[in-house]
Amino acid sequence: MGLEIPEPPQYSYTANAILSAYNTIARARKYEQGVPLALGATEIGAYLELYEAPCEFHIFTECVFALDNKHLDKAHKLLSRRAKKST
Template sequence: MKLPDPPAYSYTANALIEAYNTIARSRRYEQGTPLALSIADVNAYCDLYEPPVERYIFNAVIFDLDNQFIDEAYKKLSKKSA
């Protein structure tokens, strides 16, 4: 079986993931549970750096990545408590 060709490298996707990782460093936790990032966290990043895409797209991507992180964190916490 021949493996498919890898996807082309995306500088925009890389910049968005790096931005998310930087913003996520400001994440707060409550009793060991991660809280969602706020718009203030995203705004603080945008005050220092130029977003690689339009702001509404940037916000949507950051919050979607954060939702995925939160979902995975809650799944892991559920398995530990079960």
């Protein structure tokens, strides 16, 4: 098709550790009537009681919240599409 394959990004231990931590933290997510609720500082704190943060605490927290916001946006779009189909 004439498209160049981009070079893969350089591996980042910190990024991998943050993504892994988010997956672990997200297991504590609560739901109300099938709607996912946002993760809070409590869930992050519980994770940090067991594991060491891979970077500075404020950066780690911001990354986890940013990943969670992406997840929530995607989930809410999916739920709103389902609600429109059912009406």
